[in-house]
Amino acid sequence: MNTADLGLPVDVPSTALFTDQYELTMLQAALRGGAADRRSVFEVFTRRLPEGRRYGVVAGIGRVLDAVENFRFDPGVLGYLRERDIVDGPTLKWLSDYRFSGDVWGYPEGEVYFPGSPILRVEGSFAECVLLETVILSILNHDSAIAAAASRMSAAAGGRRLIEMGARRTHELAAVASSRAAYVGGFHSTSDLAAGFRYGIPTVGTSAHAFTLLHDTERDAFQAQVDSLGRGTTLLVDTYDVAEAVRTAVEIAGTDLGAVRIDSGDLLLVAHRVRQQLDELGARDTKIVVTSDLDEYAIASLAAAPVDAYGVGTQVVTGSGHPTCSMVYKLVARAGSADPKAPLHPVAKKSQSGKTSIGGRKWAARRPDADGIAEAEVIGTGQVPDALADRQLLVELIKGGEVVAREPLETARERHIRALASLPMSAMQLSRGEPVIPTEYI
Structure with missing residues (x-):
């Protein structure tokens, strides 16, 4: 993949350093502690829409796919990490072979979203998933706001x-x-x-x-x-x-x-x-x-x-006053051991400051009313109800580390037109208000 496709200078060899240092220090500690290989599920969502907005727009998915595919620790990047003593030798060796081999599901580009929508779900080992947090959020928060x-x-x-x-x-x-x-x-x-x-x-x-x-x-x-x-x-x-x-x-x-x-x-x-x-x-x-x-x-x-x-x-x-969507990337489920067959257990942060998350690997569907207009964003962690089976929103984007859902930009543009047409007419109002449909958890 040519890095120019990401909007990067041609001399940038990878997206691996588009990250925060604590992603690498967490990796080092997890490798040393023996938890790095535990199967994990991370999800991207936002707890609320920017003030006054009636809906959000998913954008940047295509750029995320390119960024994940191009997330490689080449010799120059490894040399920088070694010279600055950011991580230890065993971690550098692990990074030298890094290739994301997990699965990614998400809302397709151009779709709309609401508070709590699992916009992106990243699954794999803790080690390979945690490294992608910053680059994924930087793309989705920026592009979706625009x-x-x-x-x-x-x-x-x-x-x-x-x-x-x-x-x-x-x-x-x-x-x-x-x-x-x-x-x-x-x-x-x-x-x-x-x-x-x-x-x-x-x-x-x-x-x-x-x-x-x-x-x-x-x-x-x-x-x-x-x-x-x-x-x-x-x-x-x-x-x-x-x-x-x-x-x-x-x-x-x-x-x-x-x-x-x-x-x-x-x-x-x-x-x-x-x-x-x-x-x-x-x-x-x-x-x-x-x-x-x-x-x-x-x-x-x-x-x-x-x-x-x-x-x-x-x-x-600049997002017309809202330059970010406040999306977060949270661990919502993980296995109790490195055994690939170990069951996943829901996990979630508990907070008194409004930052509480809901644990568990989630699905999402948009329930229509009798006229086919959306009336609720329905999110769950168990079995999808039969009535919503053909209304699910997440699609497979990466399977076993391979991108499976690239599409022309025109497709995302046309999808957005259809998504807006499925919302209540009040979604088009510019006056401040609550999300045009509620989010329901089942």
Whole structure:
């Protein structure tokens, strides 16, 4: 697997150091104490959704599969651990042969989730499973937060196109992952070429204010852009006077001008004025694109505006106020010995601070009402009721260490559309509220 597919610099040989030191020190102690080979089950879940959110969106599963497959302790990584005296010799030897050989089940990418949903279940020896905690959580917490924000923006856009353009507002590697997650959540394109190259996401982009300011006149700038990119280009019309810029744009490109972009001012008012002016000039098919610190609420406020597309930057790549989903990776069951046939026993942390977990290897299903609309997220540890047997949510992702569920990004995107359609209509409301369906444990 090429590490470029993970959004990593090409000189990073593996994902093994995308971890916290205590994963390795736990491993060392478990190896020395004789418990490292006990069969174990870890689960990823969140105890609550970010405040005010009605549902979560699973994103990053494809990147998790790549990360697990690429989790290797090569000589350079082992040398670093040895030089820093992070783990002892026997642990280094164990790590040198590390290959995850267990099983992973999870919600497929693009699916929605709720508090308590077992989003990912990792099974194998304690030693091989515990090492994956940090890299799995870092991917799922980030990507799912971005996808949830994107999904809300998509709902607010009501079918109008959304462009992800937040690369300049986040870490360069996070920008690539954000573009991918936003695409799963409903965006249509990105300005980030690395995301287009690695994940096949459609890319767009024309010019910024700097291009207009470079030229002696706005007319010169527009003429140069049209000469280079054609009449179907998008001209940025708010560098100076919007009305004059629109008039100049149509004079140069004609009524075949592709679009104009508005990046400042009262977007609702300006969009109406620009639409009227374009129509009066005969450019009735010219689109209007708006940008300028948009979030889902700003997009919703423009529902009555004659806008054809929204460009969103900062708010989508930062999760629109919720940059993480607070997912955790907890041991929920383990064997009493290293015997492969030893039965699993439920285990769970008990806490007085709201961090209590529910032990046991879990299944999950979404129960529909008489109209086929979801009414509850049902989670259990025993036998799946017959009525829910064909409603189970977890799918097999890795079997015996081998990835068995890779899929095109378009599949995850389409799945998300179907998942939203199965939820009550109140899921699309932007007002603060509780999860749109309850979680039931049986």
